[in-house]
Amino acid sequence: MLDHLSTRRIDWQKPRKEGITYIVDKFQGFDSANFKIISPLIDIAKIYGPLPLLISNDQLMDRINFYHEHDILVSVGSTLTEYALLEKSFDKYVEDASKLGFDIIEVGENNIELSLEKKKQIAAKLKSKDLVALWKVGKKDPRRQLSFDQTITKINEAIEVGSEKILLEGNLGYAVGIYDEKGNIKWNIVGAVTSKISPNKIIFETPLEIQQAAMIAEFGQRVNLGETNLENVISIESQRKGFLSPSSYGISSMKKIAKGSPATKFIYYIIRTRNSMEQSELINITNLPRRTVQTGLEELKDQGLIIEKTNLDDIRKKIYHIVKDEWI
Incomplete structure (x- = not known):
């Protein structure tokens, strides 16, 4: 049915x-x-x-073979890998994983x-x-989260040790990594990370269906999603192919419309048309008071619409960039 649409995927074959x-x-x-x-x-x-x-x-081998029969790779989670390292049994762990038929070993630094x-x-x-190392970045405990610099x-x-993909910790989808206490995505952090690392290098752990929908709405069909449940596979693929619109999940205009005062919206418009600007330039162009510009910039950062970087020519100055809403 509608065969010409069912293969509407940039990378639809495994x-x-x-x-x-x-x-x-x-x-x-x-x-x-x-x-x-x-x-x-x-x-996977x-x-x-x-x-x-x-x-x-x-x-275990029966389960692994079942997946292999369906052309699906099989991995061991990072929790078990950390356990093997702590128990000084890593070599035996790798030996057993290889014999059992695992393809991928997650490696993390939670504990x-x-x-x-x-x-x-x-x-x-x-x-x-012949096992693939999939490195996981992040902590499961909300009280021990990595800073942005530590994450990068x-x-x-x-990447230096050869990982083709990086798994960003999502745990249960709340108060961890790129998620707040309600499970909402912290777009300012996502924008900051993807300004340093191309999104196609990242597998975003998205335990909640709304998180999966939001990531696809933001990055498109090529986004990599992890920690998903079997019952969500159909809806994920439907969104990848454009059969379900973001509005089906209550998602609209991701990071496109600034909220706040007229001054904040004006500042966003100026940065968006120029792509990046220093604070002093914004003050000169808008003729707004310094404090008003600073407040507007903070509001835009909180909304995940802009990111702040240090000027490489003068580390005392900050440059503000638009968080792109297309695949970077």
């Missing part, structure tokens, strides 16, 4: 490098016949948390800190067993 859908398998029951229908829409399946330790190797040298050793060990440093380290 293996995909962009537009990845990465599900979590908590050993929920599903019908094999129905799964076969949606399997082309799934790229993660065996949830400690499950590999709680079932027999034969049961541990890894030096760059240690990360290189981990990457080399995984590569020696860890992303760059992951």
Whole structure:
């Protein structure tokens, strides 16, 4: 039905490098016949948390083989990897993962800190067993979140040790990383991160359906989504192909319309037409008081519409850039 629309995907055949859908398998029951229908829409399946330790190797291999039969890669989560590192059993862990048929090993620093040298050793060990290292950046505990600079440093380290994709921690979707306490996306942080790292290098963990819809509305079909549930796969793919509009999920005009006072809206208009500006330039062009301009800039940053960078020629000065709403 409408075959000419059903393949309307830039990268619709697997293996995909962009537009990845990465599900979590908590050993929920599903019908094999129905799964076969949606399997082309799934790229990677993660065996949830400690499950590999709680079932027999034969049961685990059956699950992995099932996914492989449907052309889906299988990963182990970062929690188990950290456990193996803490228990000084990493080599055995890698050996077992390889024998069982896993394709990808997530590596994170939720409860541990890894030096760059240690990360290189981990990457080399995984590569020696033909396992892909997928580095996860972020903390699960809302009380121990990384700063922006720490996040960028860890992303760059992951890239340096050869990770093709970076997984941004989303945990349950609340008060972690790019999400606030209500599960809303902090667009100022997303904009700041994607101004440093191309979005196609990132897999955004999006546990909540509204987060998945918002990311697709913002970045388009090529955005990579992780920590998704099986029941969300159809809606994710429908949005990727444009069958469901963002308004279906209550999403509209992502980061396009400034809110606030007339002065704030005017400042946004000026920056948007120039793409980037210093504060002093804004004061001269708008003829607004310095405090009014400063207040407007803070409001726009809070709305995720602009990001602040240091002027490389004069570190005392700040430059304000528009957060682009197209794929960067």
